[in-house]
Amino acid sequence: MTIKTEWLDYDVIVVGSGGAGGQAASVAAEEGARVLVVSKDPIGCSDTKISEGIATVRASGSDDDSAAGLSENLRMGGGDLNVEAITDAFAQDSQAGYDRLRSHGLRPPIDAERNTPKPLPLPLGGHTKRRSVGHRNSGIAFGHASWNAVIEGSRIDYLEDAWFLDLVTEETGAGKDAPAKRVIGGLIYDASKGCLIAVRAPAVVIAAGGLSTIFFPKTDTMRGNTGDSYAVAARAGAELVDMEQVQFLPFCLASPPSYEGLCAGEPVTASFLGVLRDKNGKVILDGVYLRTRAECSSAIMRTVEAGNGSPNGGAYLDMTANKKLPRSGPYFMRFLQTCLPSAYNTARQALGKAAGKCEVEWEVRPGAHYQMGGIRTNEHGASAGGDGAGETAHGIAGLFAAGQAMGGVFGANRLGSTALTENAVFGARSGRAAAETARTTSHTANDDAFAPFIAETASRFGQKGDVAASALKLELQRESWTCIGPVRTADRLEKLAALLQDWRERLERVSIPAHTVWNQAFMEFEELRNMLETAEAVAAAAQNRDGSVGGHVRLDRGNISAFSTPYSTVVNRVPDGGYLVRRVARPRQPLKRLVSYKLQENWRKFQIKLLLMMPSGMQDKNLEKRYQAIMGASGAAPEVTPGGVDAAIGEATKA
Amino acid sequence: MKVEIVTHRDGKEATVGFEYEKRFEAERPMVLDVLLQAQARTMPDLAFRYGCRARNCGVCTVDINGKPRIACRARAREGDTISPVATLPVLSDLVVRRDGIARQMRGRLSSGGQGNNLNVEAPEAYHDLTACIECYACLDKCPMHARNFDGGLPGDVQNAEDLPDASKGYRWGNPFSLLKLQRIRIDPLTTDAGRQAAVDNAIDLGLDACVGCAGCKCGVGIDLMGQVVGELLEAAKDRLPSSKT
Numbered sequence: 099m100t101i102k103t104e105w106l107d108y109d110v111i112v113v114g115s116g117g118a119g120g121q122a123a124s125v126a127a128e129e130g131a132r133v134l135v136v137s138k139d140p141i142g143c144s145d146t147k148i149s150e151g152i153a154t155v156r157a158s159g160s161d162d163d164s165a166a167g168l169s170e171n172l173r174m175g176g177g178d179l180n181v182e183a184i185t186d187a188f189a190q191d192s193q194a195g196y197d198r199l200r201s202h203g204l205r206p207p208i209d210a211e212r213n214t215p216k217p218l219p220l221p222l223g224g225h226t227k228r229r230s231v232g233h234r235n236s237g238i239a240f241g242h243a244s245w246n247a248v249i250e251g252s253r254i255d256y257l258e259d260a261w262f263l264d265l266v267t268e269e270t271g272a273g274k275d276a277p278a279k280r281v282i283g284g285l286i287y288d289a290s291k292g293c294l295i296a297v298r299a300p301a302v303v304i305a306a307g308g309l310s311t312i313f314f315p316k317t318d319t320m321r322g323n324t325g326d327s328y329a330v331a332a333r334a335g336a337e338l339v340d341m342e343q344v345q346f347l348p349f350c351l352a353s354p355p356s357y358e359g360l361c362a363g364e365p366v367t368a369s370f371l372g373v374l375r376d377k378n379g380k381v382i383l384d385g386v387y388l389r390t391r392a393e394c395s396s397a398i399m400r401t402v403e404a405g406n407g408s409p410n411g412g413a414y415l416d417m418t419a420n421k422k423l424p425r426s427g428p429y430f431m432r433f434l435q436t437c438l439p440s441a442y443n444t445a446r447q448a449l450g451k452a453a454g455k456c457e458v459e460w461e462v463r464p465g466a467h468y469q470m471g472g473i474r475t476n477e478h479g480a481s482a483g484g485d486g487a488g489e490t491a492h493g494i495a496g497l498f499a500a501g502q503a504m505g506g507v508f509g510a511n512r513l514g515s516t517a518l519t520e521n522a523v524f525g526a527r528s529g530r531a532a533a534e535t536a537r538t539t540s541h542t543a544n545d546d547a548f549a550p551f552i553a554e555t556a557s558r559f560g561q562k563g564d565v566a567a568s569a570l571k572l573e574l575q576r577e578s579w580t581c582i583g584p585v586r587t588a589d590r591l592e593k594l595a596a597l598l599q600d601w602r603e604r605l606e607r608v609s610i611p612a613h614t615v616w617n618q619a620f621m622e623f624e625e626l627r628n629m630l631e632t633a634e635a636v637a638a639a640a641q642n643r644d645g646s647v648g649g650h651v652r653l654d655r656g657n658i659s660a661f662s663t664p665y666s667t668v669v670n671r672v673p674d675g676g677y678l679v680r681r682v683a684r685p686r687q688p689l690k691r692l693v694s695y696k697l698q699e700n701w702r703k704f705q706i707k708l709l710l711m712m713p714s715g716m717q718d719k720n721l722e723k724r725y726q727a728i729m730g731a732s733g734a735a736p737e738v739t740p741g742g743v744d745a746a747i748g749e750a751t752k753a
Numbered sequence: 754m755k756v757e758i759v760t761h762r763d764g765k766e767a768t769v770g771f772e773y774e775k776r777f778e779a780e781r782p783m784v785l786d787v788l789l790q791a792q793a794r795t796m797p798d799l800a801f802r803y804g805c806r807a808r809n810c811g812v813c814t815v816d817i818n819g820k821p822r823i824a825c826r827a828r829a830r831e832g833d834t835i836s837p838v839a840t841l842p843v844l845s846d847l848v849v850r851r852d853g854i855a856r857q858m859r860g861r862l863s864s865g866g867q868g869n870n871l872n873v874e875a876p877e878a879y880h881d882l883t884a885c886i887e888c889y890a891c892l893d894k895c896p897m898h899a900r901n902f903d904g905g906l907p908g909d910v911q912n913a914e915d916l917p918d919a920s921k922g923y924r925w926g927n928p929f930s931l932l933k934l935q936r937i938r939i940d941p942l943t944t945d946a947g948r949q950a951a952v953d954n955a956i957d958l959g960l961d962a963c964v965g966c967a968g969c970k971c972g973v974g975i976d977l978m979g980q981v982v983g984e985l986l987e988a989a990k991d992r993l994p995s996s997k998t
């Protein structure tokens with residue numbers, strides 16, 4: 099049986115219907131482009147929809163919140179791996195981008211006096227100003243906004259249950275100063291119709307989210323994060339940047355299985371006396387509340403490595419000391435419950451009553467959350483390549499990326515509440531730029547270029563073999579955790595490289611039935627293909643970065659000094675297989691800022707020591723005062739974003 | 754623990770038994786855990802939808818013993834029968850085609866409210882309705898939605914060609930589409946014309962079916978009868994045939 103192919107023509111294809119895709123589509127349509135949105139999940143179903151729903155809106159808290167300040171905050175947090183033109187664009191457009199979400203029905207609480215959306219009471223860590231706006235119904239409110247953006251607009255056509263498989267490109271034949279390749283469209287599998295769709299389009303915006311599913315079930319994200327964004331772009335020859343920078347949350351649940359991977363808390367919610375213990379009860383990290391997410395994750399994983407981990411491959415977060423103190427204990431419980439309410443509720447449901455009351459320890463383990471790296475672009479989301487910040491002349495013409503798909507925004511670390519804003523800002527920017535490309539492109543697509551993609555894809559339906567894609571996926575997920583997960587070593591990176599080769603061979607032996615409507619085995623196959631591609635890109639970048647920084651923790655190497663010259667890794671697939679890796683230099687923050695950061699960090703660590711040395715009664719009184727200061731008259735703790743730096747106070751000192 | 758999974762392939766229905774292996778003695782798995790294990794162990798290309806595993810994304814809805822449930826947060830029990838949601842046409846195994854619902858809302862959502870001052874607080878009810886995760890559990894036993902299938906279920910339609918074309922959007926509405934319209938009505942940024950259009954659209958989608966209806970229930974606890982159906986019926990009361998009861 100063969101699968102049929104239909105042909106369509108559009109100006110702009112947008113891949114993904116989360117926050118970034120929704121905005122890209124609506125802006126491109128407003129600019130006059132005929133837009134096709136392609137989404138493998140139902141429209142709006144995405145990480146955006148399941149997020150905590152806290153977004154950065156500059157100047158929402160104060161008038162002196164400059165664009166330059168916000169941009170610097172992002173780069174300080176990101177260890178200077180970020181591209182300045184991109185962080186500047188983020189800062190300049192955050193309000194306009196957010197207002198576009200409001201035009202699609204997002205309704206924040208309002209500060210009537212200032213006539214602005216009302217931010218949370220404290221600046222989130224890493225932000226030097228109050229500018230993080232929380233929303234009722236968390237991410238679901240953003241999910242409705244993406245849904246509305248796509249469904250409302252009469253100029254936007256869309257396909258859901260439709261997998262974008264590959265970009266189709268052609269050589270431009272241009273000289274050195276213009277891109278060597280341009281996008282002429284893409285190939286789609288429409289699962290509900292049971293056909294392939296070849297779409298001719300001069301511009302494609304990739305907004306298909308991240309890669310955390312490579313680590314499933316050790317992740318809190320949507321199952322669709324199979325690295326499709328990066329794999330599709332890499333196969334077409336685009337450069338990816340900072341791919342080793344995967345953000346792991348340290349305190350995700352390790353059990354029971356139904357809750358595995360979901361976020362239970364953050365370093366800050368462990369509060370003043372929270373410690374991590376190994377299976378023998380030995381303290382492996384104290385002062386947890388001041389540590390970075392990476393520090394906590396690596397302490398847990400080092401313990402597991404040494405054979406002292408908990409039964410499910412994690413460690414124990416012990417907050418009982420906070421709870422026991424007579425005066426400050428009740429404050430602590432309120433702090434824990436109100437800081438990150440959804441995480442606390444998840445933990446209580448999963449771990450039971452005694453754990454909910456912090457009478458016993460919680461078993462925790464890191465979980466994949468966000469990919470900082472991604473498709474290398476300029477500040478309009480246009481594919482870029484070459485040295486330094488990158489130029490579009492060395493990218494692929496007509497290729498754009500937005501949201502988690504793009505790199506260069508957050509460098510080695512993403513600050514809290516910034517991803518939803520990233521969607522709004524770069525969704526709009528890439529949508530506008532893609533429409534512009536479509537307006538100014540006059541060439542007609544060469545249908546022959548689609549033929550090999552169609553032939554190869556069609557041949558998969560009815561492919562005979564002895565391998566189940568879903569089983570191979572599980573194998574890849576298990577190994578990715580050990581080899582490119584929260585801790586890495588040269589040996590393991592090499593091991594993964596060998597495994598990847600074996601898996602690629604087995605991929606060809608995946609058994610796929612011939613039926614064309616919603617062929618689950620074919621989808622698993624395609625996602626697996628993308629996961630292999632992405633894992634290889636992460637491993638290649640991780641091999642090159644031979645020291646720890648941000649989300650990349652090497653067990654066998656030291657930390658990369660903040661005083662050394664920062665660089666980003668850039669990888670691109672070479673046609674005959676494998677990834678080429680190189681480094682591009684980044685400008686460093688002024689030395690004075692870095693020295694003051696180091697001093698602050700040491701001072702904080704010294705404070706933990708002092709606190710722990712105090713006699714218990716004195717400790718209790720001291721803590722009571724501190725809680726009162728944080729929680730104020732209302733007695734409620736400020737909300738904390740999972741994945742935000744606010745949740746890892748240690749990182750916050752970088753600003 | 755043994756359960757039955759109703760699969761669909763190429764138009765053929767089959768019921769397959771699956772023995773769930775508990776991963777520890779006291780495990781009380783969710784239905785989604787059972788499906789994941791079935792896929793990993795014995796049914797490698799079992800088709801089902803899921804996303805967040807945390808009752809947020811709304812795509813994992815299946816029927817358990819004939820009632821719609823959110824698979825990631827519904828405990829599996831000995832002898833359960835897991836089948837695709839009966840109110841929508843099956844694509845494969847437990848996957849149903851959802852497309853016809855959202856598509857019926859195309860061209861019906863304009864609030865006409867562009868250009869207003871955006872800094873206006875939305876009422877509490879607006880947020881109550883925004884809690885909808887679009888799980889479609891509320892389609893269960895909805896007579897308005899059933900009109901799309903001659904008053905029955907998609908499974909009752911004998912010939913596939915007689916099913917309404919989902920890619921054009923279903924002709925008749927459902928609690929979710931009414932919720933989307935009611936949300937426009939209570940948005941402070943909607944113009945009077947936008948509010949009126951929402952009522953017109955509700956009537957066009959078949960609001961008359963709600964008159965005297967026993968009512969719908971939301972999978973996440975939104976008060977559909979009070980906050981959606983009741984409000985719309987009130988707004989349209991002069992334009993609908995009066996209660997049949």
Ligand SMILES: Cc1cc2nc3c(=O)[nH]c(=O)nc-3n(C[C@H](O)[C@H](O)[C@H](O)COP(=O)(O)OP(=O)(O)OC[C@H]3O[C@@H](n4cnc5c(N)ncnc54)[C@H](O)[C@@H]3O)c2cc1C
Pocket residue numbers: 113114115116117118119136137138139140142143144145146147148149150151152153154260261262263305306307308318319320322326327467468500501502503514515516517518519521739740741
């Ligand atoms: C639990 C959690 C809490 C979070 N909380 C916050 C927060 O409070 N604040 C914040 O700023 N950030 C938060 N984040 C991060 C943020 O939600 C995401 O980074 C962001 O929403 C990603 O948006 P996106 O549009 O890039 O991708 P997504 O929203 O993930 O959308 C991806 C889209 O692409 C589609 N897709 C994927 N592959 C394909 C393909 N091959 N073909 C067709 N379609 C495809 C998917 O179906 C989906 O529609 C959180 C994340 C999680 C998981």
Ligand code: SF4
Pocket residue numbers: 884885886887888889890891892928929932970971972973974975
């Ligand atoms: S109204 Fe309730 S039951 Fe219906 S789709 Fe929304 S959340 Fe699900």
Ligand code: SF4
Pocket residue numbers: 894895896897898927928931962963964966967968969982
């Ligand atoms: S009240 Fe209206 S929407 Fe609810 S089930 Fe009855 S007909 Fe359907």
Ligand code: FES
Pocket residue numbers: 803804805806807808809810811812813814823824825826
């Ligand atoms: S998997 Fe998202 S609601 Fe069940």
